[in-house]
Amino acid sequence: xxxxxxxxxxxxxxxxxxxxxxxxxxxxxxxxxxxxxxxxxxxxxxxxxxxxxxxxxxxxxxxxxxxxxxxxxxxxxxxxxxxxxxxxxxxxxxxxxxxxxxxxxxxxxxxxxxxxxxxxxxxxxxxxxxxxxxxxxxxxxxxxxxxxxxxxxxxxxxxxxxxxxxxxxxxxxxxxxxxxxxxxxxxxxxxx
Amino acid sequence: xxxxxxxxxxxxxxxxxxxxxxxxxxxxxxxxxxxxxxxxxxxxxxxxxxxxxxxxxxxxxxxxxxxxxxxxxxxxxxxxxxxxxxxxxxxxxxxxxxxxxxxxxxxxxxxxxxxxxxxxxxxxxxxxxxxxxxxxxxxxxxxxxxxxxxxxxxxxxxxxxxxxxxxxxxxxxxxxxxxxxxxxxxxxxxxx
Numbered sequence: 001x002x003x004x005x006x007x008x009x010x011x012x013x014x015x016x017x018x019x020x021x022x023x024x025x026x027x028x029x030x031x032x033x034x035x036x037x038x039x040x041x042x043x044x045x046x047x048x049x050x051x052x053x054x055x056x057x058x059x060x061x062x063x064x065x066x067x068x069x070x071x072x073x074x075x076x077x078x079x080x081x082x083x084x085x086x087x088x089x090x091x092x093x094x095x096x097x098x099x100x101x102x103x104x105x106x107x108x109x110x111x112x113x114x115x116x117x118x119x120x121x122x123x124x125x126x127x128x129x130x131x132x133x134x135x136x137x138x139x140x141x142x143x144x145x146x147x148x149x150x151x152x153x154x155x156x157x158x159x160x161x162x163x164x165x166x167x168x169x170x171x172x173x174x175x176x177x178x179x180x181x182x183x184x185x186x187x188x189x190x191x192x
Numbered sequence: 193x194x195x196x197x198x199x200x201x202x203x204x205x206x207x208x209x210x211x212x213x214x215x216x217x218x219x220x221x222x223x224x225x226x227x228x229x230x231x232x233x234x235x236x237x238x239x240x241x242x243x244x245x246x247x248x249x250x251x252x253x254x255x256x257x258x259x260x261x262x263x264x265x266x267x268x269x270x271x272x273x274x275x276x277x278x279x280x281x282x283x284x285x286x287x288x289x290x291x292x293x294x295x296x297x298x299x300x301x302x303x304x305x306x307x308x309x310x311x312x313x314x315x316x317x318x319x320x321x322x323x324x325x326x327x328x329x330x331x332x333x334x335x336x337x338x339x340x341x342x343x344x345x346x347x348x349x350x351x352x353x354x355x356x357x358x359x360x361x362x363x364x365x366x367x368x369x370x371x372x373x374x375x376x377x378x379x380x381x382x383x384x
Binding site: 078079094096097098099117118120121136138139140141142143144150153154157158174176180181 | 310312334
Protein backbone atom coordinates (compact mmCIF):
# COMPACT_ATOMS: atom_id res chain seq x y z
CA UNK A 1 0.00 0.00 0.00
CA UNK A 2 1.16 3.53 -0.63
CA UNK A 3 1.16 6.17 2.08
CA UNK A 4 -2.31 7.45 1.23
CA UNK A 5 -3.80 3.96 1.37
CA UNK A 6 -2.04 3.22 4.64
CA UNK A 7 -3.52 6.35 6.19
CA UNK A 8 -6.99 5.51 4.90
CA UNK A 9 -6.62 1.96 6.19
CA UNK A 10 -5.54 3.18 9.63
CA UNK A 11 -8.69 5.31 9.72
CA UNK A 12 -10.88 2.33 8.76
CA UNK A 13 -9.27 0.16 11.45
CA UNK A 14 -9.98 2.94 13.96
CA UNK A 15 -13.64 2.97 12.87
CA UNK A 16 -13.87 -0.78 13.41
CA UNK A 17 -12.35 -0.58 16.90
CA UNK A 18 -14.68 2.29 17.85
CA UNK A 19 -17.70 0.30 16.60
CA UNK A 20 -16.72 -2.76 18.63
CA UNK A 21 -16.13 -0.72 21.80
CA UNK A 22 -19.36 1.28 21.39
CA UNK A 23 -21.35 -1.89 20.68
CA UNK A 24 -19.93 -3.40 23.88
CA UNK A 25 -21.66 -0.53 25.72
CA UNK A 26 -18.71 1.78 26.36
CA UNK A 27 -18.43 5.52 25.80
CA UNK A 28 -15.38 6.23 23.60
CA UNK A 29 -12.84 9.02 23.96
CA UNK A 30 -10.07 9.27 21.37
CA UNK A 31 -6.67 10.45 22.56
CA UNK A 32 -5.16 12.40 19.67
CA UNK A 33 -2.05 14.46 19.05
CA UNK A 34 -3.93 16.71 16.62
CA UNK A 35 -7.53 17.97 16.44
CA UNK A 36 -9.82 15.24 15.06
CA UNK A 37 -13.54 14.57 15.05
CA UNK A 38 -15.43 11.29 14.91
CA UNK A 39 -19.21 10.74 14.90
CA UNK A 40 -19.12 8.03 17.59
CA UNK A 41 -16.41 9.36 19.91
CA UNK A 42 -15.31 12.33 22.00
CA UNK A 43 -11.79 13.59 21.48
CA UNK A 44 -9.02 14.71 23.81
CA UNK A 45 -6.03 16.38 22.18
CA UNK A 46 -2.67 16.19 23.96
CA UNK A 47 0.58 17.10 22.27
CA UNK A 48 2.52 14.60 24.39
CA UNK A 49 4.04 11.14 24.04
CA UNK A 50 1.65 8.20 24.41
CA UNK A 51 2.63 7.36 28.00
CA UNK A 52 2.69 10.97 29.20
CA UNK A 53 -0.69 11.69 27.62
CA UNK A 54 -2.33 8.53 28.99
CA UNK A 55 -0.90 8.95 32.48
CA UNK A 56 -2.13 12.56 32.60
CA UNK A 57 -5.62 11.22 31.75
CA UNK A 58 -5.45 8.36 34.28
CA UNK A 59 -4.52 10.71 37.12
CA UNK A 60 -7.78 12.59 36.61
CA UNK A 61 -10.18 9.64 36.15
CA UNK A 62 -12.48 8.49 38.93
CA UNK A 63 -14.10 5.54 37.11
CA UNK A 64 -12.87 2.32 35.43
CA UNK A 65 -11.29 2.80 32.03
CA UNK A 66 -10.44 0.62 29.05
CA UNK A 67 -7.38 1.67 27.04
CA UNK A 68 -7.35 0.05 23.61
CA UNK A 69 -5.11 0.51 20.59
CA UNK A 70 -6.62 1.51 17.25
CA UNK A 71 -4.90 -1.16 15.13
CA UNK A 72 -7.04 -4.09 16.29
CA UNK A 73 -9.50 -4.57 13.43
CA UNK A 74 -10.53 -8.06 14.60
CA UNK A 75 -12.03 -6.60 17.79
CA UNK A 76 -15.66 -7.57 18.34
CA UNK A 77 -18.16 -6.49 21.00
CA UNK A 78 -17.84 -10.00 22.51
CA UNK A 79 -14.07 -9.79 22.83
CA UNK A 80 -14.30 -6.28 24.34
CA UNK A 81 -16.93 -7.57 26.76
CA UNK A 82 -14.52 -10.27 27.96
CA UNK A 83 -12.06 -7.55 29.02
CA UNK A 84 -14.47 -5.24 30.79
CA UNK A 85 -16.30 -8.04 32.59
CA UNK A 86 -13.17 -9.09 34.49
CA UNK A 87 -13.42 -9.51 38.27
CA UNK A 88 -9.82 -8.35 38.69
CA UNK A 89 -8.29 -4.92 39.32
CA UNK A 90 -6.60 -5.02 35.94
CA UNK A 91 -7.27 -6.95 32.72
CA UNK A 92 -4.52 -6.98 30.14
CA UNK A 93 -4.54 -8.15 26.53
CA UNK A 94 -1.03 -8.99 25.36
CA UNK A 95 -0.14 -8.15 21.78
CA UNK A 96 2.01 -10.39 19.66
CA UNK A 97 5.68 -9.87 20.56
CA UNK A 98 5.40 -8.53 24.09
CA UNK A 99 3.29 -5.44 23.56
CA UNK A 100 0.05 -4.47 25.26
CA UNK A 101 -3.03 -4.15 23.06
CA UNK A 102 -5.61 -3.29 25.70
CA UNK A 103 -5.81 -2.57 29.43
CA UNK A 104 -8.88 -2.41 31.64
CA UNK A 105 -8.03 -0.44 34.77
CA UNK A 106 -10.58 -0.48 37.57
CA UNK A 107 -8.98 2.34 39.61
CA UNK A 108 -7.03 4.54 37.19
CA UNK A 109 -5.56 6.65 39.99
CA UNK A 110 -3.66 3.55 41.26
CA UNK A 111 -1.99 2.71 37.95
CA UNK A 112 0.27 4.19 35.31
CA UNK A 113 1.05 2.88 31.84
CA UNK A 114 4.42 2.20 30.25
CA UNK A 115 3.90 1.38 26.57
CA UNK A 116 6.62 0.47 24.01
CA UNK A 117 9.10 -2.42 24.21
CA UNK A 118 8.04 -5.34 26.39
CA UNK A 119 5.12 -3.37 27.78
CA UNK A 120 3.20 -6.53 28.69
CA UNK A 121 5.92 -7.41 31.21
CA UNK A 122 6.19 -3.80 32.36
CA UNK A 123 2.43 -3.59 32.99
CA UNK A 124 2.48 -6.91 34.85
CA UNK A 125 5.32 -5.57 37.04
CA UNK A 126 3.51 -2.28 37.72
CA UNK A 127 0.41 -4.26 38.74
CA UNK A 128 2.46 -6.52 41.03
CA UNK A 129 4.14 -3.54 42.72
CA UNK A 130 0.71 -2.06 43.33
CA UNK A 131 -0.68 -5.36 44.68
CA UNK A 132 -3.28 -5.48 41.90
CA UNK A 133 -5.01 -8.69 40.88
CA UNK A 134 -4.57 -9.20 37.11
CA UNK A 135 -6.42 -11.18 34.46
CA UNK A 136 -4.63 -11.93 31.18
CA UNK A 137 -7.35 -12.01 28.52
CA UNK A 138 -6.85 -14.92 26.12
CA UNK A 139 -8.13 -13.57 22.78
CA UNK A 140 -6.50 -13.87 19.37
CA UNK A 141 -8.86 -11.20 18.04
CA UNK A 142 -7.36 -8.65 20.41
CA UNK A 143 -3.85 -10.18 20.34
CA UNK A 144 -3.61 -9.54 16.58
CA UNK A 145 -2.34 -6.01 15.94
CA UNK A 146 -1.59 -5.02 12.38
CA UNK A 147 2.10 -4.36 11.77
CA UNK A 148 3.21 -6.57 8.91
CA UNK A 149 1.87 -7.61 5.52
CA UNK A 150 1.19 -11.11 6.95
CA UNK A 151 -1.20 -9.62 9.48
CA UNK A 152 -3.54 -8.66 6.64
CA UNK A 153 -4.19 -12.38 6.11
CA UNK A 154 -5.89 -12.45 9.52
CA UNK A 155 -8.17 -9.56 8.52
CA UNK A 156 -9.28 -11.33 5.34
CA UNK A 157 -9.86 -14.53 7.32
CA UNK A 158 -11.44 -13.20 10.50
CA UNK A 159 -12.43 -9.58 9.91
CA UNK A 160 -16.15 -8.88 10.08
CA UNK A 161 -16.18 -5.16 9.45
CA UNK A 162 -14.89 -2.30 7.30
CA UNK A 163 -11.19 -3.22 7.42
CA UNK A 164 -11.88 -6.46 5.58
CA UNK A 165 -14.03 -4.66 3.00
CA UNK A 166 -11.31 -2.02 2.54
CA UNK A 167 -8.83 -4.75 1.57
CA UNK A 168 -11.13 -6.81 -0.64
CA UNK A 169 -12.40 -3.65 -2.43
CA UNK A 170 -8.78 -2.85 -3.30
CA UNK A 171 -8.04 -6.25 -4.81
CA UNK A 172 -6.43 -8.01 -1.85
CA UNK A 173 -7.15 -11.69 -1.49
CA UNK A 174 -5.59 -14.84 -0.09
CA UNK A 175 -3.23 -17.03 -2.06
CA UNK A 176 -1.80 -20.39 -1.12
CA UNK A 177 1.99 -20.50 -1.51
CA UNK A 178 3.92 -23.65 -0.60
CA UNK A 179 0.96 -24.83 1.46
CA UNK A 180 0.81 -21.59 3.46
CA UNK A 181 -1.63 -18.73 3.14
CA UNK A 182 -0.26 -15.43 1.84
CA UNK A 183 -1.70 -12.16 0.52
CA UNK A 184 -1.94 -11.28 -3.13
CA UNK A 185 -3.27 -8.22 -4.88
CA UNK A 186 -5.10 -7.99 -8.14
CA UNK A 187 -2.52 -6.75 -10.72
CA UNK A 188 -4.99 -4.06 -11.82
CA UNK A 189 -4.64 -2.49 -8.40
CA UNK A 190 -1.61 -0.57 -7.12
CA UNK A 191 1.42 -2.81 -6.33
CA UNK A 192 1.54 -3.98 -2.70
CA UNK B 193 18.70 -24.62 17.44
CA UNK B 194 20.32 -27.59 15.81
CA UNK B 195 18.36 -30.61 14.66
CA UNK B 196 18.79 -32.51 17.95
CA UNK B 197 17.54 -29.55 19.97
CA UNK B 198 14.59 -29.05 17.63
CA UNK B 199 13.55 -32.66 18.08
CA UNK B 200 13.91 -32.43 21.87
CA UNK B 201 11.92 -29.19 21.86
CA UNK B 202 9.14 -30.75 19.75
CA UNK B 203 8.91 -33.52 22.35
CA UNK B 204 8.71 -31.01 25.22
CA UNK B 205 5.95 -29.07 23.42
CA UNK B 206 4.06 -32.35 22.96
CA UNK B 207 4.39 -33.04 26.71
CA UNK B 208 2.95 -29.60 27.49
CA UNK B 209 -0.02 -30.07 25.16
CA UNK B 210 -0.72 -33.54 26.61
CA UNK B 211 -0.60 -32.11 30.16
CA UNK B 212 -3.04 -29.34 29.30
CA UNK B 213 -5.46 -31.74 27.58
CA UNK B 214 -5.26 -34.34 30.40
CA UNK B 215 -5.71 -31.65 33.05
CA UNK B 216 -8.83 -30.47 31.19
CA UNK B 217 -10.25 -33.95 31.85
CA UNK B 218 -9.74 -35.59 28.45
CA UNK B 219 -8.27 -39.00 27.63
CA UNK B 220 -5.41 -38.55 25.14
CA UNK B 221 -4.60 -40.66 22.11
CA UNK B 222 -1.52 -39.79 20.06
CA UNK B 223 -1.70 -40.33 16.33
CA UNK B 224 1.82 -41.31 15.23
CA UNK B 225 3.51 -42.42 12.02
CA UNK B 226 5.98 -44.56 13.99
CA UNK B 227 5.72 -46.55 17.24
CA UNK B 228 5.95 -44.25 20.27
CA UNK B 229 5.05 -44.47 23.93
CA UNK B 230 4.04 -41.74 26.37
CA UNK B 231 3.17 -42.11 30.06
CA UNK B 232 -0.01 -40.00 29.82
CA UNK B 233 -1.37 -41.09 26.42
CA UNK B 234 -2.44 -44.04 24.32
CA UNK B 235 -0.95 -44.34 20.87
CA UNK B 236 -2.35 -45.18 17.46
CA UNK B 237 0.18 -45.77 14.70
CA UNK B 238 -0.89 -45.12 11.11
CA UNK B 239 1.58 -44.90 8.26
CA UNK B 240 -0.62 -42.47 6.35
CA UNK B 241 -0.81 -38.75 5.63
CA UNK B 242 -2.32 -36.58 8.37
CA UNK B 243 -5.74 -36.23 6.70
CA UNK B 244 -6.03 -39.88 5.68
CA UNK B 245 -5.03 -41.06 9.17
CA UNK B 246 -7.40 -38.69 10.96
CA UNK B 247 -10.34 -39.40 8.66
CA UNK B 248 -9.86 -43.14 9.15
CA UNK B 249 -10.05 -42.53 12.92
CA UNK B 250 -13.09 -40.24 12.66
CA UNK B 251 -15.07 -42.78 10.66
CA UNK B 252 -14.79 -45.23 13.56
CA UNK B 253 -15.50 -42.90 16.49
CA UNK B 254 -18.88 -42.87 18.23
CA UNK B 255 -18.15 -40.11 20.75
CA UNK B 256 -17.09 -36.43 20.58
CA UNK B 257 -13.42 -35.87 19.82
CA UNK B 258 -10.92 -33.04 20.14
CA UNK B 259 -8.16 -32.96 17.54
CA UNK B 260 -5.28 -30.76 18.65
CA UNK B 261 -1.84 -30.13 17.16
CA UNK B 262 1.27 -30.81 19.24
CA UNK B 263 3.01 -27.46 18.63
CA UNK B 264 0.78 -25.38 20.92
CA UNK B 265 2.91 -24.98 24.04
CA UNK B 266 0.78 -22.11 25.38
CA UNK B 267 -2.22 -24.43 25.76
CA UNK B 268 -3.69 -24.45 29.27
CA UNK B 269 -6.46 -26.59 30.78
CA UNK B 270 -8.66 -23.44 30.77
CA UNK B 271 -8.16 -22.81 27.05
CA UNK B 272 -8.82 -26.48 26.26
CA UNK B 273 -11.93 -26.32 28.40
CA UNK B 274 -13.23 -23.41 26.32
CA UNK B 275 -13.13 -25.61 23.21
CA UNK B 276 -14.75 -28.72 24.64
CA UNK B 277 -17.48 -26.81 26.46
CA UNK B 278 -18.92 -25.43 23.21
CA UNK B 279 -22.66 -25.77 22.61
CA UNK B 280 -22.08 -26.12 18.87
CA UNK B 281 -21.57 -29.16 16.63
CA UNK B 282 -18.03 -28.04 15.86
CA UNK B 283 -15.56 -25.76 17.65
CA UNK B 284 -12.57 -24.61 15.66
CA UNK B 285 -9.41 -22.82 16.78
CA UNK B 286 -7.80 -21.00 13.88
CA UNK B 287 -4.02 -20.91 13.77
CA UNK B 288 -2.08 -17.87 12.64
CA UNK B 289 -2.10 -17.68 8.83
CA UNK B 290 -5.18 -19.69 7.99
CA UNK B 291 -4.37 -23.03 9.56
CA UNK B 292 -6.43 -25.04 12.04
CA UNK B 293 -4.87 -25.64 15.45
CA UNK B 294 -7.69 -27.56 17.10
CA UNK B 295 -11.11 -28.99 16.25
CA UNK B 296 -13.78 -30.27 18.59
CA UNK B 297 -16.15 -32.53 16.65
CA UNK B 298 -19.32 -33.62 18.39
CA UNK B 299 -20.29 -36.31 15.85
CA UNK B 300 -17.07 -37.51 14.17
CA UNK B 301 -18.95 -39.70 11.70
CA UNK B 302 -20.51 -36.53 10.19
CA UNK B 303 -17.23 -34.72 9.54
CA UNK B 304 -13.92 -35.10 7.77
CA UNK B 305 -10.77 -33.04 8.10
CA UNK B 306 -8.74 -31.30 5.42
CA UNK B 307 -5.52 -29.95 6.96
CA UNK B 308 -2.76 -27.96 5.19
CA UNK B 309 -3.15 -24.68 3.30
CA UNK B 310 -6.10 -22.54 4.31
CA UNK B 311 -7.55 -25.37 6.38
CA UNK B 312 -9.53 -22.97 8.57
CA UNK B 313 -11.59 -21.96 5.54
CA UNK B 314 -11.80 -25.56 4.34
CA UNK B 315 -13.10 -26.76 7.71
CA UNK B 316 -15.64 -23.91 7.84
CA UNK B 317 -16.82 -24.93 4.35
CA UNK B 318 -17.09 -28.63 5.29
CA UNK B 319 -19.12 -27.65 8.36
CA UNK B 320 -21.42 -25.46 6.27
CA UNK B 321 -22.00 -28.20 3.71
CA UNK B 322 -22.92 -30.53 6.56
CA UNK B 323 -25.26 -27.97 8.14
CA UNK B 324 -23.16 -27.93 11.33
CA UNK B 325 -23.28 -25.09 13.84
CA UNK B 326 -19.74 -23.80 14.42
CA UNK B 327 -18.04 -21.84 17.20
CA UNK B 328 -14.73 -20.11 16.44
CA UNK B 329 -12.78 -20.18 19.69
CA UNK B 330 -11.08 -16.84 20.34
CA UNK B 331 -7.83 -17.79 22.13
CA UNK B 332 -4.32 -16.48 21.45
CA UNK B 333 -2.91 -19.35 23.54
CA UNK B 334 -4.27 -21.87 21.04
CA UNK B 335 -3.85 -19.58 18.01
CA UNK B 336 -0.08 -19.44 18.57
CA UNK B 337 1.60 -22.39 16.89
CA UNK B 338 5.38 -22.50 16.85
CA UNK B 339 6.83 -22.16 13.35
CA UNK B 340 9.26 -19.25 13.42
CA UNK B 341 11.99 -17.96 15.72
CA UNK B 342 9.69 -15.04 16.66
CA UNK B 343 7.13 -17.48 18.04
CA UNK B 344 9.59 -18.42 20.80
CA UNK B 345 9.09 -14.92 22.23
CA UNK B 346 5.51 -15.89 23.03
CA UNK B 347 6.68 -19.00 24.90
CA UNK B 348 9.08 -16.97 27.06
CA UNK B 349 6.33 -14.41 27.73
CA UNK B 350 3.28 -16.64 28.21
CA UNK B 351 4.51 -20.23 28.63
CA UNK B 352 3.78 -21.80 31.99
CA UNK B 353 5.25 -25.23 31.50
CA UNK B 354 8.21 -27.26 30.26
CA UNK B 355 8.61 -25.54 26.87
CA UNK B 356 9.47 -22.28 28.59
CA UNK B 357 11.93 -24.00 30.92
CA UNK B 358 13.53 -25.80 27.96
CA UNK B 359 14.29 -22.45 26.34
CA UNK B 360 15.46 -20.60 29.45
CA UNK B 361 17.65 -23.57 30.52
CA UNK B 362 19.38 -23.33 27.15
CA UNK B 363 20.18 -19.64 27.44
CA UNK B 364 17.25 -18.14 25.51
CA UNK B 365 15.90 -14.84 26.77
CA UNK B 366 14.14 -11.74 25.52
CA UNK B 367 15.97 -8.73 24.15
CA UNK B 368 14.58 -5.37 23.19
CA UNK B 369 15.66 -4.30 19.70
CA UNK B 370 14.42 -1.00 18.25
CA UNK B 371 11.61 -0.95 20.79
CA UNK B 372 10.44 -4.46 19.82
CA UNK B 373 10.94 -7.69 21.69
CA UNK B 374 13.21 -10.29 20.10
CA UNK B 375 14.94 -13.51 21.17
CA UNK B 376 18.59 -13.71 22.16
CA UNK B 377 20.69 -16.65 23.27
CA UNK B 378 23.52 -16.66 25.78
CA UNK B 379 26.78 -16.77 23.71
CA UNK B 380 27.97 -19.73 25.85
CA UNK B 381 25.14 -21.79 24.39
CA UNK B 382 24.97 -23.13 20.85
CA UNK B 383 24.29 -20.49 18.17
CA UNK B 384 20.60 -20.03 17.39
